[in-house]
Amino acid sequence: MSSDLLEKLIKDLTVLPGVGKKSAQRMALYLLDKNKNGAKEIASSLSDALENIQRCKSCRMLTTNDQCIVCEDETRDSQCICVVESPSDLLAIESTGGYKGKYYVLMGRLSPLDNLGPDELGIPQLLETIKRDSIKEIILALSSTVEGDATAIFIKDHVENIKVSRISYGIPIGGELEYVDSNTIARSIISRVEINDD
Amino acid sequence: MSSDLLEKLIKDLTVLPGVGKKSAQRMALYLLDKNKNGAKEIASSLSDALENIQRCKSCRMLTTNDQCIVCEDETRDSQCICVVESPSDLLAIESTGGYKGKYYVLMGRLSPLDNLGPDELGIPQLLETIKRDSIKEIILALSSTVEGDATAIFIKDHVENIKVSRISYGIPIGGELEYVDSNTIARSIISRVEINDD
Structure with missing residues (x-):
């Protein structure tokens, strides 16, 4: 309907994780109708990022330089x-x-x-x-x-x-036992830690 | 962390409806890491759409021409x-x-x-x-x-x-009464339609 460019934009947006056809349509219409500046920003920062972001030579993190900030930090x-x-x-x-x-x-x-x-x-x-x-x-x-x-x-x-x-696995901090899945609870019992007196 | 361009892309993506900082980060990393072609397509179709899509002169629908497909359809x-x-x-x-x-x-x-x-x-x-x-x-x-x-x-x-x-308001087709909100049920009772014998 309406225009091939709109159709194509909606189709392209569905590659995003967690975005189906309905959300993609909502996003496309929102960008074109209500937030053209936001749309311009997204298009340009996507292009910039694609051109300039690569893997860090040391740790394989995404970065704009040869090395990422963490690897450069002495x-x-x-x-x-x-x-x-x-x-x-x-x-x-x-x-x-x-x-x-x-x-x-x-x-x-x-x-x-x-x-x-x-x-x-x-x-x-x-x-x-x-x-x-x-x-x-x-x-x-x-x-x-x-x-x-x-x-x-x-x-x-x-x-x-x-x-x-x-890293340790177990019950999330602040998590209530009744809402935690049984695998996690089983794991947290196996990895129980002794409480010391000191 | 990591790079300004990535930070900017994540921030820009949060203008999308229903997208918060976590989803935006997931989208940005997915596009840059796993689907660069998809990212290119999104950037280019966004730019194309922004340049070419306007309001239909007759009905105000989004379209690439002066008139949308519906208005042109005789x-x-x-x-x-x-x-x-x-x-x-x-x-x-x-x-x-x-x-x-x-x-x-x-x-x-x-x-x-x-x-x-x-x-x-x-x-x-x-x-x-x-x-x-x-x-x-x-x-x-x-x-x-x-x-x-x-x-x-x-x-x-x-x-x-x-x-x-x-347009009529009421219970969705295939909807079960117990899952429909009370306002809709009240409305559907007020707008009840007599069943005729024919």
Whole structure:
């Protein structure tokens, strides 16, 4: 209906995660009808980002320079490396402000069915970095799934004489038990921590 | 974190309806990391649409030409006009395939608090069209809200000797009574229709 350009815009917007045909139509009409400036901004920042954003040479995070801000930051502990699955996981950890080491972004997790092996995840480069920079601790902040577990075990098996840890899994802070799924509760019981007297 | 361009893209994406900071971040990282082609398509079709899409001279629908496809279509009943609030309402009615008349898009509804009066909604132009084209029926397909009702009454009061109808409100087809809100049920009882024997 109405115009091919509108149809095409709606179709293109449906590639966005979580956006179906109805939401795409709502977005397209909103942009063209109510917020042309916003639409211009989106078009131009998308083009800019596509042209200029690349992978960080050291940690594979998205960046505009050769190295990302974290890798360039010399005040951070360069002997601790936190391995995450995606740029959004890195941003989530950064937003806590509590971690002061470096990162390594796998851009996925081991999944042979999707043709994601160690090479696609840059694991050889990670192992090289670990040797070269004499890393002392690797924190695996991977998702709690079969593939996440497999990736963690694979990395653990390929390093020697280094402390390898995993982030803890359990009940979310502030979460009420009755609303937490049974797998998480089971996991939190298995990983229970003894309370000391001190 | 990471890069100004990424930050800007995320911020720009939050203008989209229903998109907050988390979804915008997910969209931006998905586009830059997993679907660069999709991102290019969105950027270019947004720019194309912004440059070329305008309002139809006759019905105010979005279109690439002077007149939209519906207004140009001479097989459609030009003596019946369906008044809608927005381009998406028009598309929704068109998608049923059941309506063969013309349209008029108000781009809003009467709302003095938002500075939306008859002039902003193009009601003078609508009344002119009604006279000039000797329209026989006006179907008001406006939302069932206070403003929608006010808009309907305003239009009804400004035309003479023409059949003015409103779309019916009631229980959705296939909807189960227990899941329908009480206002809709109350309305459907008030607008009950007698069953005839024929």
